[in-house]
Amino acid sequence: MFVKVKNWFREFRLSLRMKIALSFSAIAVVLLMSSIISVLEYRHMSNYVSSLIASNVNNIHRTQELLNAVDGYNLKMLAVIGDEVLTEVPSFDYDAFLERSEDLKETLGDNSKAVAWADSVVYAYSAYMLAATELEEVFESSFINTRDWYFTRLQPLFGRLRVYLDRLSSALYEELEVNSKNFDSGFFRSIIPSSVAVSVGIILVFLLMFYIQSYYVKPIYRMLRNLRDYLGYRRRYTYTFDGNDQLNDLNTSITELTEENRSQRRRIADLKDKQ
Amino acid sequence: MNLKVISRNVGIALLVSALFMLLSALISLKDGGDSALAPLLISFTITFIVGIFPFIFVRKTPQISLKDGYMIIFLSWLLSFIFGSMPYALWGGPFTVVNAWFESVSGFTTTGATILSDVESLPRSLIFWRSSTHFIGGLGVVVFLLLIIPTSSPVRLRLTNMELSSLSRDDYRSRANRTVYIFAYVYLGICVAAFLCYWAAGMGMFDAINHAFSVCAAGGFSSRNLSIGAFDSVPIRLITIVFMFLASVHFGLIFMVLVGRTLRPMRNPVMRFYVASLVVVSLITSLSLKFQGLDKSWADAFMDGTFHVVSYASSTGFGISDNANWPMLPCFMLMMVSLVCGCAGSTTGGMKVDRVMVLFKAIHMQIQKTLYPTSVFEVRMGRRVLHDEEIYPQILYLALFFLLVGFSTILCLLVGDPNGHALTGSISTLTNVGPSLGTIGSMGNYDAEPIAMKIIFSIDMFLGRVEIYPVFAVVSSIFNRKYQGRA
Numbered sequence: 001m002f003v004k005v006k007n008w009f010r011e012f013r014l015s016l017r018m019k020i021a022l023s024f025s026a027i028a029v030v031l032l033m034s035s036i037i038s039v040l041e042y043r044h045m046s047n048y049v050s051s052l053i054a055s056n057v058n059n060i061h062r063t064q065e066l067l068n069a070v071d072g073y074n075l076k077m078l079a080v081i082g083d084e085v086l087t088e089v090p091s092f093d094y095d096a097f098l099e100r101s102e103d104l105k106e107t108l109g110d111n112s113k114a115v116a117w118a119d120s121v122v123y124a125y126s127a128y129m130l131a132a133t134e135l136e137e138v139f140e141s142s143f144i145n146t147r148d149w150y151f152t153r154l155q156p157l158f159g160r161l162r163v164y165l166d167r168l169s170s171a172l173y174e175e176l177e178v179n180s181k182n183f184d185s186g187f188f189r190s191i192i193p194s195s196v197a198v199s200v201g202i203i204l205v206f207l208l209m210f211y212i213q214s215y216y217v218k219p220i221y222r223m224l225r226n227l228r229d230y231l232g233y234r235r236r237y238t239y240t241f242d243g244n245d246q247l248n249d250l251n252t253s254i255t256e257l258t259e260e261n262r263s264q265r266r267r268i269a270d271l272k273d274k275q
Numbered sequence: 276m277n278l279k280v281i282s283r284n285v286g287i288a289l290l291v292s293a294l295f296m297l298l299s300a301l302i303s304l305k306d307g308g309d310s311a312l313a314p315l316l317i318s319f320t321i322t323f324i325v326g327i328f329p330f331i332f333v334r335k336t337p338q339i340s341l342k343d344g345y346m347i348i349f350l351s352w353l354l355s356f357i358f359g360s361m362p363y364a365l366w367g368g369p370f371t372v373v374n375a376w377f378e379s380v381s382g383f384t385t386t387g388a389t390i391l392s393d394v395e396s397l398p399r400s401l402i403f404w405r406s407s408t409h410f411i412g413g414l415g416v417v418v419f420l421l422l423i424i425p426t427s428s429p430v431r432l433r434l435t436n437m438e439l440s441s442l443s444r445d446d447y448r449s450r451a452n453r454t455v456y457i458f459a460y461v462y463l464g465i466c467v468a469a470f471l472c473y474w475a476a477g478m479g480m481f482d483a484i485n486h487a488f489s490v491c492a493a494g495g496f497s498s499r500n501l502s503i504g505a506f507d508s509v510p511i512r513l514i515t516i517v518f519m520f521l522a523s524v525h526f527g528l529i530f531m532v533l534v535g536r537t538l539r540p541m542r543n544p545v546m547r548f549y550v551a552s553l554v555v556v557s558l559i560t561s562l563s564l565k566f567q568g569l570d571k572s573w574a575d576a577f578m579d580g581t582f583h584v585v586s587y588a589s590s591t592g593f594g595i596s597d598n599a600n601w602p603m604l605p606c607f608m609l610m611m612v613s614l615v616c617g618c619a620g621s622t623t624g625g626m627k628v629d630r631v632m633v634l635f636k637a638i639h640m641q642i643q644k645t646l647y648p649t650s651v652f653e654v655r656m657g658r659r660v661l662h663d664e665e666i667y668p669q670i671l672y673l674a675l676f677f678l679l680v681g682f683s684t685i686l687c688l689l690v691g692d693p694n695g696h697a698l699t700g701s702i703s704t705l706t707n708v709g710p711s712l713g714t715i716g717s718m719g720n721y722d723a724e725p726i727a728m729k730i731i732f733s734i735d736m737f738l739g740r741v742e743i744y745p746v747f748a749v750v751s752s753i754f755n756r757k758y759q760g761r762a
Contacts, residue, residue: 014331022331026324033321037365040313044367192372193317193365196357200325210278211332244334 016216016245023211027204034197041190049183055107056176059114062104063169066121069097070128070165074158077132081150089136094129098122114175117168124161131157215243223251230258277343280336281350282329288351289326292358293319295407299362303400311398314365322358342752349749352737356380359408366401373726380733382408384740385622387495387592387709388732390722394500399481402498406485412740413492413622414462454527461526462622464533466491469518476510490515493522493622495592495709501718503582504595512578515593516585520553523589523617543657545618549628553588556612557581560605567602580605583717588612590624592709594717606712610699613708624707624739626676630669632656637666675743680705683735690727700728704735 014022069092076090105118131154138149219241229235237258239251296319303312339347360379363370370378374390381388382405394402470487474480485498499505503515521529524546531540561580570576579596586593587609598606616625636654643652654661680701687697696715703711710717721729738746 019331023328026328026331030321030324033317037317189364189367189371193361196361196364197317197321200321204325204328207282207328214279215332242334 013244016247019245023204023208027201027208030197030201030204034194034201037194037197041194045187045190052179052183053176056172056179059104059107060169060172060176062100063165063172066097066100066104067162067165067169069093070125070158070161073132077135077150077154080135081146092129092132097125101125114168114171117164117171120164121161121168124157124164128154128157128161216247219243219247219251223254227254227258236262276346277336277340279329279333280339280343281346283333283336284339284347285350285354286326286329288355289322289358291411292355293323293326295411296322296362296404299400299404299407302403303398306399309398309400311362311366311401311404314362315400315404317365318358318361321361325354325358345745345749345752348741348745352383352741355383355411356733356737359383362401362404366398368397369722373729374722377721377729377733378405379408380736381709382406382494382496383412384707384736385409385412385492385494385590385624386704386707386736386739387489388704388715388736389496389709389720390729392500392720392722394498402485403481405496406488406494406498409492409494409496410466410488413488413494414459457530458526458620461529462491465518465521465529469514472514472518473511476514477508478506478511482506486515490518490591490593491522491622493519493589493591493617493624493707495586495590497593502594504718509578512582512595516582519585519589519591519593522591523621523623524549525618525620527620528618545629545632545656548632549618552612552615552628553584556588556608557584560584560608563602563604563608567604569601583609584612586717587708587710588616588623590616590706590708592717594710597716597718599713599716599719601712610702610712613706613711614702616706616708626673626706629656630673633661633666633669634673636661637670672743676705679735679738679743683731686731687728690731691725692728693725694723696724697728700724700732701735704732705739707736707739 073090073092080088080090101118101122105115105122108114108118134149134153138146219239222239222241226235226237226239230237237255239255241248241251296315300312300315300319303309303315356376356379359382360375363375363378364372369391377388377390380386387409391397397405466487469490470483473483473486478486482498485496486503488494489496495502497503497505503512506512524541528540528543528546532538557577557580560583561577564570564580565573565576570579582593582595583598583605585591590613598609614626615628615631617623617628619627619629633654633656636656640652640654643650654666680698683701683705684697687701694714696711696713699711699713700715700721703709703715710719713719714723715721721732724732
């Protein structure tokens with residue numbers, strides 16, 4: 001069985017048509033591959049960039065919301081502090097703030113610096129809120145000055161919370177900057193495989209051109225030259241070349257024909273001589 | 276230069292790579308089509324087409340010129356690096372273009388230097404492809420070719436000598452023809468035996484295949500982050516030591532031992548020198564580790580010392596512990612053995628014990644000549660007398676090797692060497708050991724090195740793998756038009 005297969009491979013020869021078809025198909029497949037790679041890489045990069053930018057912008061937006069919420073609450077507190085009597089305790093949605101902070105932490109993922117600042121924000125916020133709950137007691141108390149309480153107790157905690165929120169925001173902007181740099185290198189990486197595939201296609205085109213030149217064009221030119229020499233100067237047609245397809249068969253047939261023609265001419269010449 | 280013949284033979288080398296890409300893709304399919312399936316299939320298709328393309332037109336040629344032979348070797352390696360990096364580059368992750376190139380060169384040259392900090396995060400199919408590059412490179416892309424280049428061709432003998440240089444074959448003689456087959460049989464034998472031993476010792480089948488590919492090629496890529504250290508098993512460590520040693524011994528000698536069923540071929544001076552140096556260096560390293568308090572027990576110290584010494588001497592680069600914190604003496608010992616490495620005619624890298632022995636003997640002869648100027652002396656390797664024509668190329672090679680180490684170090688320093696690995700990295704890559712010291716040590720990686728240094732190191736790996744001369748010969752033949760057409 002093995003010997004049969006081996007012999008089949010040994011005797012197998014590609015026809016001229018098959019060779020041309022196969023080589024062009026190979027180039028077509030490589031070019032198809034390069035386009036598939038381009039599409040895949042485009043999709044990959046597009047998804048990557050979209051999700052990355054969306055996540056970054058979302059995080060920055062959430063941080064800004066937290067900042068605004070805290071600022072708004074602090075302004076309300078400041079407005080109340082100036083009053084003689086506490087008419088209304090400023091309201092704040094504690095749970096929503098914590099929930100937003102936790103959501104933000106979850107989406108930060110691998111950015112350890114930002115996660116650390118988000119943790120600090122949560123702790124600073126807890127401390128600030130704990131102090132803010134003292135407001136009613138401060139108003140009720142006769143020996144605590146409300147302004148003093150605000151500027152010595154609440155304001156420093158608010159300042160710390162703001163600093164942490166600012167730092168969280170800076171960390172997110174830094175992440176955005178790093179991501180855009182990574183995007184640049186990722187973009188460069190993504191075009192390389194398709195460039196390689198296209199280069200391979202171009203090399204194959206040149207290789208095919210070389211093969212066609214050396215296996216078909218050059219032999220045909222040589223065959224023609226030898227035929228002209230034969231017809232013009234009666235030189236023997238002895239041209240041979242490397243190849244195992246129909247062109248080689250054609251060359252063999254021409255050699256046989258010219259040899260037959262030569263022998264016929266010689267016979268005619270002999271007959272003429274005899275006459 | 277015969278482009279037809281070159282393209283056909285380079286195509287064969289690419290088809291071998293394509294075959295292993297297909298196997299990797301099949302593993303990916305078995306795993307339910309992981310993220311590496313598309314990169315592997317695309318890489319396979321492109322590599323296969325480029326490899327098979329010349330076969331459409333070019334028929335087998337009985338005669339190949341020497342210059343064509345060199346060009347075939349050069350291009351086979353170079354194109355294998357390029358096409359081999361495609362699955363990595365397409366997969367992405369930590370593989371930037373330069374990282375993918377570095378990993379591919381490191382794999383094919385069986386260096387084992389990596390840019391990965393977390394190997395286990397890679398899909399299994401890509402890990403298999405990574406180990407396959409070791410297997411292909413270990414046997415030498417060229418050996419695949421030599422099996423195909425017609426046996427009647429005179430160029431085959433020269434190419435065989437270039438790939439499988441043999442000074443140590445004192446008791447071993449064979450025709451170039453047979454040498455290639457012997458090399459292939461022993462290589463495959465070591466690979467199969469290593470796989471069976473690992474499997475029997477309790478390693479999973481996938482890990483066993485990957486480590487067998489790696490150990491027989493003296494590569495060093497592992498499927499685990501902690502290399503062999505991940506398998507907390509003494510038998511696995513001992514098996515690794517044995518196979519790393521076997522991979523660094525002249526394959527012809529192993530063949531003679533197996534065929535003749537006698538250890539006599541192993542008693543040649545090169546083997547004695549190699550084994551003795553391994554024993555002495557292992558002893559010094561182990562004692563140093565014990566006395567300087569890095570290993571608690573004697574057994575740990577000896578295991579640690581011996582494992583790393585054999586690993587570096589065989590240019591494998593496996594590790595069982597992090598040598599980044601080792602004291603100066605064992606580190607120096609590791610660098611020394613990694614410079615010399617194992618015997619010629621094996622998959623090991625470095626300067627080779629054979630050449631170092633020739634150097635020592637030539638120095639000894641020179642001293643004797645100085646003392647007794649009228650006497651006649653000769654350099655002997657066992658029963659064989661080495662002539663000047665055999666000695667000078669070896670000494671010139673050593674000089675060229677150190678020149679390249681120096682040149683590579685200077686280049687690294689010029690492009691900026693933030694981590695201080697210019698010298699140790701150059702030595703480790705030029706000797707094809709892979710891991711070095713510090714953050715590029717047995718548990719480290721080259722990711723933190725600058726891009727320019729990665730490129731310099733990858734050139735070092737290529738030069739080290741083909742033993743410098745062939746690359747220079749091809750480059751010289753391309754640029755030096757004076758000699759064109761003479762080969």
